Amino acid sequence: MEINEFCSMLKDSNQFDDLEIRIVRSMLMLANRDRIKVNANDIAKEAGISVTNAYKYLYSLEKKGLVESGKNKSKIFWLSRSANPFPRIMSFVGKDYLRLKKLFSELEGHYNEFIDMRGKNIWLGEKAYEQYDEDFIRRAAFLFDIANEEILITTDKFYDDVVLLESIKRAVQRGVRIRIIASELHPELLKNLKKIDIDMRLGRAMPYLILVDERHGMTVDENKKGIWFLNCDTKYKNTFEEFWGKAHAI
Numbered sequence: 490m491e492i493n494e495f496c497s498m499l500k501d502s503n504q505f506d507d508l509e510i511r512i513v514r515s516m517l518m519l520a521n522r523d524r525i526k527v528n529a530n531d532i533a534k535e536a537g538i539s540v541t542n543a544y545k546y547l548y549s550l551e552k553k554g555l556v557e558s559g560k561n562k563s564k565i566f567w568l569s570r571s572a573n574p575f576p577r578i579m580s581f582v583g584k585d586y587l588r589l590k591k592l593f594s595e596l597e598g599h600y601n602e603f604i605d606m607r608g609k610n611i612w613l614g615e616k617a618y619e620q621y622d623e624d625f626i627r628r629a630a631f632l633f634d635i636a637n638e639e640i641l642i643t644t645d646k647f648y649d650d651v652v653l654l655e656s657i658k659r660a661v662q663r664g665v666r667i668r669i670i671a672s673e674l675h676p677e678l679l680k681n682l683k684k685i686d687i688d689m690r691l692g693r694a695m696p697y698l699i700l701v702d703e704r705h706g707m708t709v710d711e712n713k714k715g716i717w718f719l720n721c722d723t724k725y726k727n728t729f730e731e732f733w734g735k736a737h738a739i
Contacts, residue, residue: 511536617719625713630656636701643694646673692736
């Protein structure tokens, strides 16, 4: 793996500041030139940052376990060779996840105290009908969360995003009926969906669609764009039923 690709993965983890990543990249570059132990001045020069910033973020990386240092007055740093730090970092991430899970559960309960959710007055009854070209996952998850009775889905292949899967799981737990027409279904996914009583058929139905309780939903094209609507009467339910009758039961 190239150093730049590795640093891109560090950024994707959301656990490292941009300057921390620049320092790691610089230390990897220096290590490739057989400079394993280096001082902050050399690291700062390689990274194109001030020595003060280099010290600040080197100490931050040391706390995270990626960097180690000598304890004498003339400070020398190196990338950790004592143990791979990433399993340990993942443990801290998991610990924080558990804390946030508990916090959001408490927030959910308090929100229900403040806001009467009985009957779920969707969008306060206001109609919404607009084109969208972003935030597919956020919009789809919202639709799954407002469902009271039924969710109808047509798609090329079923979703694998954890946000959508968690929203669908919540809908199932509320007793919402879910039917899916998909052009492609992975056998393992099919097995898991059947376990939670989701009805699926194999077929091609256009446009790709999410329809909730007949009045809320979105169309979805191949670029995750389409029409988003709430509190609207449409003929999408009839269209879905036509395709459902033609699709293959599995």
